[in-house]
Amino acid sequence: MKDPLKSRNKKKNSRVGAIISIIVAVIAVGIVASVFSQQLHGLVASSPSHKAIAKKKKPKQPPPLPKHILLPVTPQSQSPQLPNGAEVTTLSMMLSAVHHPVSKMVLAKKIHVDPTKEVIKHYTTSSGKKVYQITKWGDPNMGYVGSMYKSGKGYGVYHGPLLTLLNKVWPKHGVDLTNHSFSSILAAVGRRHPVEIWTTLNFQPTNFWISWTSPEGKFVGTPEENAALIVGYNKSKGLVYVDNPGNGTLQKVSLTPLEKSWKQLGSQAVTVTATVPVPKSPAKSKHTKSTKTAKSHSG
Numbered sequence: 496m497k498d499p500l501k502s503r504n505k506k507k508n509s510r511v512g513a514i515i516s517i518i519v520a521v522i523a524v525g526i527v528a529s530v531f532s533q534q535l536h537g538l539v540a541s542s543p544s545h546k547a548i549a550k551k552k553k554p555k556q557p558p559p560l561p562k563h564i565l566l567p568v569t570p571q572s573q574s575p576q577l578p579n580g581a582e583v584t585t586l587s588m589m590l591s592a593v594h595h596p597v598s599k600m601v602l603a604k605k606i607h608v609d610p611t612k613e614v615i616k617h618y619t620t621s622s623g624k625k626v627y628q629i630t631k632w633g634d635p636n637m638g639y640v641g642s643m644y645k646s647g648k649g650y651g652v653y654h655g656p657l658l659t660l661l662n663k664v665w666p667k668h669g670v671d672l673t674n675h676s677f678s679s680i681l682a683a684v685g686r687r688h689p690v691e692i693w694t695t696l697n698f699q700p701t702n703f704w705i706s707w708t709s710p711e712g713k714f715v716g717t718p719e720e721n722a723a724l725i726v727g728y729n730k731s732k733g734l735v736y737v738d739n740p741g742n743g744t745l746q747k748v749s750l751t752p753l754e755k756s757w758k759q760l761g762s763q764a765v766t767v768t769a770t771v772p773v774p775k776s777p778a779k780s781k782h783t784k785s786t787k788t789a790k791s792h793s794g
Contacts, residue, residue: 560685565727565736566771568592568689572743577603579641579649582657582722584740585691586765589724590665592689593769597664605663607656609633609640611710613648634709635716651720653693654763661765672764677754680764681728681735687770689726693760695719696741699752700759720760 569591573584576599583602590597611633619625633640638656641649654673661669672680672690680690695701696719706715726745727736733750757763 557686560682562731563727563729564685564687566592566684566687566689567774568724568726568738568771570738570743570745571599571740573599573740574743576600577643578646579651580643581740582606582639582652582691583643583660585722585724585738586657586661588738588740589689589691589767590661592726592771593767594772595665595668595767595769602660602664603643606652606660607638609635609638609709611640613641629705629707632707632709632714634711634714637709637711650716650718651722653761654765657691658765661767665767668768670766670768672766674762675764677757677762680725681730683766684725684728687773688766688768689724689771690764690766691722691724692757693720693722693763694753695756695760696721698723698737698746698748698756700755717759 568588571584571588571591573580577584580599580603583606584599586602587597587599611631613629614631615627616630617625617627632650635651635653636655639649639652641651643649654671658669658671670688672683680692683690695717698721701717701719703719704715704717706713708714721741723740724738725735726738728734728750729736734747735750735753737746737748737753738744739746
């Protein structure tokens with residue numbers, strides 16, 4: 496005879512097992528659905544929409560540089576007021592070209608001057624020739640060395656103090672291109688930024704070097720030190736156009752010797768953020784049109 500209690504317990508246990516199996520199955524299905532949902536969401540989120548793609552635009556490429564350019568910059572002469580003022584005269588040319596004129600005389604007064612006095616040693620050579628040697632003077636990296644106003648009494652000033660002066664008379668507009676490549680200097684000119692460079696009097700490499708002691712240490716320089724403004728170039732002919740403050744004229748000089756002399760002087764260059772405006776093409780005025788109309792009526 497079957498035990499009714501055992502039969503009842505078996506049914507109860509099978510019912511509980513079935514319920515547990517259902518719960519486990521539901522939980523498993525929920526987990527799988529959740530993982531799938533997350534993966535699907537991530538997949539949708541990571542794939543860019545057509546609208547987002549449509550909004551992305553390629554950055555504009557700058558226009559190609561011209562192979563030949565000559566900016567309309569009026570040359571200035573440092574003479575007669577500043578026989579040793581090539582650097583500030585060149586800066587004045589550059590500022591005038593971008594329609595922010597500051598006179599060379601104002602710039603000469605505002606430039607920082609190295610206060611170190613010149614010390615000269617005089618002696619006679621074995622052949623009886625009397626010569627002299629500068630033994631102590633200032634450093635053009637600190638300020639103007641000597642005097643801009645007295646011929647033969649000044650050396651010059653380098654890009655650091657000149658850039659400080661530029662940003663003083665026109666804040667946040669000075670750009671230092673020192674130690675950049677010469678091709679980048681010409682590229683700036685091609686984008687209508689005139690560039691002041693340090694070179695020699697004849698725009699060619701020099702062998703004339705002298706030295707003296709400054710408060711900052713030994714300084715080596717050349718009496719042929721000069722500054723000029725690059726205002727154009729012709730790549731096919733290997734020419735660079737410079738406004739020379741020494742004689743106040745526009746000159747065509749050979750690119751290669753100029754670059755070599757520029758490197759000898761420390762690859763110094765300064766420009767401005769502003770550009771030389773593009774000249775407007777002459778347009779027919781209303782007065783011209785009315786004159787033509789009057790003539791046609793008078794006929």
